Amino acid sequence: QKEVEQNSGPLSVPEGAIASLNCTYSDRGSQSFFWYRQYSGKSPELIMSIYSNGDKEDGRFTAQLNKASQYVSLLIRDSQPSDSATYLCAVHMDTGRRALTFGSGTRLQVQP
């Protein structure tokens, strides 16, 4: 079992729709969770961080965390073609390590 799992996609949504990206993680003691966006050939760019159970909203983005289910998600409202990218879920695991553990990413395609 991978430590951080994401569906590789592609996830295709029409412009203006809600895109829902999901991530599960294996370490129950994980405390910090991050979503990064990565355009092809570019480096990861931070979208949101979330530390507590529940929802966290920032503009068109909402991160949701459920530690009991070991599940974190990212919702993108009013999806735009410019949102087309790979979305990486990253977890700071409770292993004493400071590094982030990344999923392999979900590719999102927003159709105009």
Add this chain to the structure above:
Amino acid sequence: DTGVSQNPRHKITKRGQNVTFRCDPISEHNRLYWYRQTLGQGPEFLTYFQNEAQLEKSRLLSDRFSAERPKGSFSTLEIQRTEQGDSAMYLCASTGGGVETQYFGPGTRLLVL
């Protein structure tokens, strides 16, 4: 520009050659990370510095890889006797204070022929 910078942005080398990459973190960030990313995968941790001390190294960091961060400022990652399997994007990230959020540089794309 106060973000993380990396040089060079691209490097093409022949198998067996040595290469060195540089990372300049965000000013006053005391923690610096190196990751490697191959196509279709998320970044994989290589090594971590707090100030000038190298505190963590991944199993991925074979003895051909060495990293240092003299004086706790910029960091270098050297790969000796490169192999084709070393072809990847090498990413540097930094963070500081009590914050865990890591900010990435633009990366160095390495191609070993």
